[in-house]
Amino acid sequence: MSSKSNTDNDFYRILEKARKYCAFQERCHQELREKLYSWLLPEKSVEQIISELISEGFVSEERFAKAFSRGKFRIKRWGKNKITNELKRRNISEYSIRKGLKEIDDKEYNEVLKNLILKKSKEVTDKNPYTRNSKIANYAASRGFEPELVWDLLKNEF
Numbered sequence: 001m002s003s004k005s006n007t008d009n010d011f012y013r014i015l016e017k018a019r020k021y022c023a024f025q026e027r028c029h030q031e032l033r034e035k036l037y038s039w040l041l042p043e044k045s046v047e048q049i050i051s052e053l054i055s056e057g058f059v060s061e062e063r064f065a066k067a068f069s070r071g072k073f074r075i076k077r078w079g080k081n082k083i084t085n086e087l088k089r090r091n092i093s094e095y096s097i098r099k100g101l102k103e104i105d106d107k108e109y110n111e112v113l114k115n116l117i118l119k120k121s122k123e124v125t126d127k128n129p130y131t132r133n134s135k136i137a138n139y140a141a142s143r144g145f146e147p148e149l150v151w152d153l154l155k156n157e158f
Contacts, residue, residue, distance in 0.1 A: 018049050022058040026067040028090045065092050065100030073104050082144020113145050
């Protein structure tokens with residue numbers, strides 16, 4: 001009988017540890033799953049803990065996508081393509097990705113892109129306008145901004 005009770009205590013102790021892990025910052029299901037497996041838990045326990053944390057509101061894919069999108073845009077100045085790719089890499093659903101990207105204000109997004117282009121245009125010394133714009137556009141695309149948006153800005157404002 002004490003063996004069953006001991007197992008229950010271990011489960012609740014690990015569940016509490018997982019709650020703290022999720023309360024510290026937003027986590028996606030994949031991150032949580034990887035962390036639980038790193039604690040050498042069996043698959044059944046991992047899935048049971050994840051299910052419990054979802055039902056308690058400690059883990060939300062949509063909330064994670066929103067926080068991730070806001071953070072990567074505001075802090076790292078990533079474009080929507082790069083954010084989308086990173087969310088997909090974390091197995092976030094298309095629905096949650098769309099919700100996350102809606103957190104980014106279009107006006108602010110365009111301002112960040114304009115500033116990025118302006119800063120890069122000061123660094124690129126190439127005299128040929130096509131080569132110069134290509135280098136700037138490639139840089140902006142590597143930061144995750146949509147190439148068509150970059151080229152529109154380059155043609156119309158720079």
